[in-house]
Amino acid sequence: MKIGIIGSGNVGGTLGKRWAHNGHQIVFSSRHPQSEEMKKLVAEAGANASAATIAETVKTNDLLLLATPWPATQDALKNAGNLAGKVLIDATNPLLPRLAGLEIGTTTSGAEQVASWAPGARVVKAFNTVGFNIMENPNFEGQPVLFYCGDDADAKQTVHQLISDLGFDTQDTGPLKQARLLEPFAMLWVSLAIKNGREFAFQLLKR
Numbered sequence: 001m002k003i004g005i006i007g008s009g010n011v012g013g014t015l016g017k018r019w020a021h022n023g024h025q026i027v028f029s030s031r032h033p034q035s036e037e038m039k040k041l042v043a044e045a046g047a048n049a050s051a052a053t054i055a056e057t058v059k060t061n062d063l064l065l066l067a068t069p070w071p072a073t074q075d076a077l078k079n080a081g082n083l084a085g086k087v088l089i090d091a092t093n094p095l096l097p098r099l100a101g102l103e104i105g106t107t108t109s110g111a112e113q114v115a116s117w118a119p120g121a122r123v124v125k126a127f128n129t130v131g132f133n134i135m136e137n138p139n140f141e142g143q144p145v146l147f148y149c150g151d152d153a154d155a156k157q158t159v160h161q162l163i164s165d166l167g168f169d170t171q172d173t174g175p176l177k178q179a180r181l182l183e184p185f186a187m188l189w190v191s192l193a194i195k196n197g198r199e200f201a202f203q204l205l206k207r
Contacts, residue, residue: 004061012067029057084120091127111179124150144201149178
């Protein structure tokens, strides 16, 4: 699968490297794709990875991961070009500065805002409820859970497989508006990580 990464920091870099090691073709986007930082990231990801501008990344990939800091998200999408028909995995959280809370929530969500900024994109909210260190290494005594939501069934099935292949229990929580619950849930993880450290995840128990 060909996957473009918009936002090649901790989350985008971690997922891009893991997907590249799993055999997917990864393009990391950057305003400076030839920078030493990007060369290092591509080298760590291996032979299946390359770097390009945001516009080039969007043009050549039908599946995209959005992992930008919230204040940079609207501009990143504005610079991305035509996103109509693309599967856009929204891994962002609308965090206030200094992790003081969420900028928006309860009656809408960051994911719904992203969908409005990317007309025609098939947005799926995912990879926002644990830290990048857990995405890098999800090995616990039990299987950690990652939730996702969206309005396009085919797009969600693709994201389901990408999450499952990384070793997570994969849970579809419904339509995109369920991000109104997933984003505050992410804030719970953040607050506990600040208090107790980052090496934990949530597990969904069933009977």
